Amino acid sequence: MHFFNTIRWIAWKDLLSEVRNRENISSMFFFALIVIFIFSFSFSLDPRTVQEVMPGIIWVAFGFTAIIGLGKSFLAEVHNDCMEYFQMLPVPKGAIYLGKFIGNVLFMLIVETILFPLFVLFFNLDVLEKFPQFLLIFGVATVGLSALGTLFSALTVQVRAREVMFPILLLPMAVPIFIGAVEATRGVFNGDAFALYSHWIQLLVVFDVIFVIVSFWIFEFILDF
Amino acid sequence: MILNRFIRWLGRYEGWFGGGAALCIGIGLYMGLVTSPPDYYQGEVVRIMYVHVPSAKTSLFAYLVLFIGSIWYLWKRDPVIDNMCHATAGIALFYVGTALLTGSIWAKPTWNTWWTWDPRLTSFAILFLTLVGYLMLRTFLDDKEKEATFAAILAIIGFIDLPIVYFSVEWWRTLHQPMSMSVRGISFAPEMLTPLILMSIGSSLLFSYMLMVRTQMLYLERLLEAKQGRLLSETRL
Numbered sequence: 429m430h431f432f433n434t435i436r437w438i439a440w441k442d443l444l445s446e447v448r449n450r451e452n453i454s455s456m457f458f459f460a461l462i463v464i465f466i467f468s469f470s471f472s473l474d475p476r477t478v479q480e481v482m483p484g485i486i487w488v489a490f491g492f493t494a495i496i497g498l499g500k501s502f503l504a505e506v507h508n509d510c511m512e513y514f515q516m517l518p519v520p521k522g523a524i525y526l527g528k529f530i531g532n533v534l535f536m537l538i539v540e541t542i543l544f545p546l547f548v549l550f551f552n553l554d555v556l557e558k559f560p561q562f563l564l565i566f567g568v569a570t571v572g573l574s575a576l577g578t579l580f581s582a583l584t585v586q587v588r589a590r591e592v593m594f595p596i597l598l599l600p601m602a603v604p605i606f607i608g609a610v611e612a613t614r615g616v617f618n619g620d621a622f623a624l625y626s627h628w629i630q631l632l633v634v635f636d637v638i639f640v641i642v643s644f645w646i647f648e649f650i651l652d653f
Numbered sequence: 654m655i656l657n658r659f660i661r662w663l664g665r666y667e668g669w670f671g672g673g674a675a676l677c678i679g680i681g682l683y684m685g686l687v688t689s690p691p692d693y694y695q696g697e698v699v700r701i702m703y704v705h706v707p708s709a710k711t712s713l714f715a716y717l718v719l720f721i722g723s724i725w726y727l728w729k730r731d732p733v734i735d736n737m738c739h740a741t742a743g744i745a746l747f748y749v750g751t752a753l754l755t756g757s758i759w760a761k762p763t764w765n766t767w768w769t770w771d772p773r774l775t776s777f778a779i780l781f782l783t784l785v786g787y788l789m790l791r792t793f794l795d796d797k798e799k800e801a802t803f804a805a806i807l808a809i810i811g812f813i814d815l816p817i818v819y820f821s822v823e824w825w826r827t828l829h830q831p832m833s834m835s836v837r838g839i840s841f842a843p844e845m846l847t848p849l850i851l852m853s854i855g856s857s858l859l860f861s862y863m864l865m866v867r868t869q870m871l872y873l874e875r876l877l878e879a880k881q882g883r884l885l886s887e888t889r890l
Contacts (some may be wrong), residue, residue, distance in 0.1 A: 583803050588793045600782040601814045606820040646806050
């Protein structure tokens with residue numbers, strides 16, 4: 429039971445500290461908002477173009493959000509000297525990873541759910557009734573992004589140039605997520621039948637499963653040396 | 654430990670690897686550039702294949718070595734294995750860079766474009782970025798043990814990621830446009846196959862030779878650092 433309690437408490441601790449200081453979610457949210465602004469200035473807003481580039485814009489914005497949010501995931505622990513306590517916890521270290529990971533997925537999903545209506549608003553999209561499909565895609569892609577992001581955050585937070593190293597390590601590895609998420613989102617925008625883009629969701633799910641398991645196993649080595 | 658002894662034993666024949674590489678590459682280049690016939694479709698351009706294909710193959714082999722070495726390091730914590738991984742990553746980067754560069758030059762006359770988002774090209778580009786990230790990560794860490802552990806983790810994750818990148822790009826390409834330039838199975842004439850095989854063997858031998866030399870260099874570097882550290886602490890006393 430220790431194992432699941434650890435997961436629960438770490439996720440709960442992250443959520444609680446987030447509710448109290450609102451640092452992470454607000455910085456993610458406002459950063460993504462600025463990205464949306466910049467994109468609406470840099471592309472002409474003719475409806476056909478919007479349809480074409482929208483999936484890319486959404487996922488570039490979410491990708492930046494992930495860099496801002498996930499990169500800081502372990503920063504507070506280092507600042508408060510909590511890494512040593514993590515090392516001393518008498519549970520498999522993967523539990524710490526899972527707790528952090530669940531917290532990160534929740535943060536990302538909250539930000540994405542707030543941001544999406546703003547995309548619809550600023551770019552005059554007509555897709556609000558397809559919200560469940562979008563939520564499914566956001567969910568599976570966010571799980572994969574957070575799985576890698578949480579691992580690399582724990583890794584780069586102990587490195588000198590952490591702000592540079594985090595995106596350099598995360599983004600190339602996350603290429604399948606971006607391809608899958610953008611293509612699935614494009615499918616929903618085009619109004620395709622679910623079967624036409626479901627294989628992208630399958631790809632994302634496979635990616636999620638592989639990297640959650642691998643990261644869970646390998647996290648042992650990040651804390652334990 | 655048997656493997657360690659095997660590697661040390663192999664290291665004694667380092668010169669043979671270097672000499673063999675020089676011989677194979679020398680003969681292979683001569684045959685490839687002078688005696689082998691030009692391709693029926695591609696003409697003289699095809700000769701870049703004798704550099705491109707071996708370096709692409711060797712870079713995949715090098716990454717496999719890096720992957721196995723990383724797992725081995727996490728398992729045994731042997732600093733020599735870490736030196737080997739560090740050396741492999743640098744050499745692999747060289748081979749990936751060569752493969753990308755020659756591939757790009759070859760693509761211009763045959764496919765009429767420098768670059769296309771073909772699965773092989775994309776996964777090689779990702780491989781290149783991963784290796785650059787790997788080497789950067791190593792320079793940004795001061796603690797040697799942490800450096801080795803983190804680098805090994807990154808190499809393992811990158812290796813698992815690579816086939817997923819390949820398949821996702823393949824799906825992405827096939828959906829967007831038909832594969833106009835799939836790499837066709839060229840049936841080789843023996844005059845072309847011999848230099849290609851020679852170059853492949855030479856390239857792998859060169860990789861092994863560079864790996865041995867570089868591992869030793871890194872080992873000596875670390876030894877020197879340790880000695881300097883000791884001297885420094887002694888003078889302070």
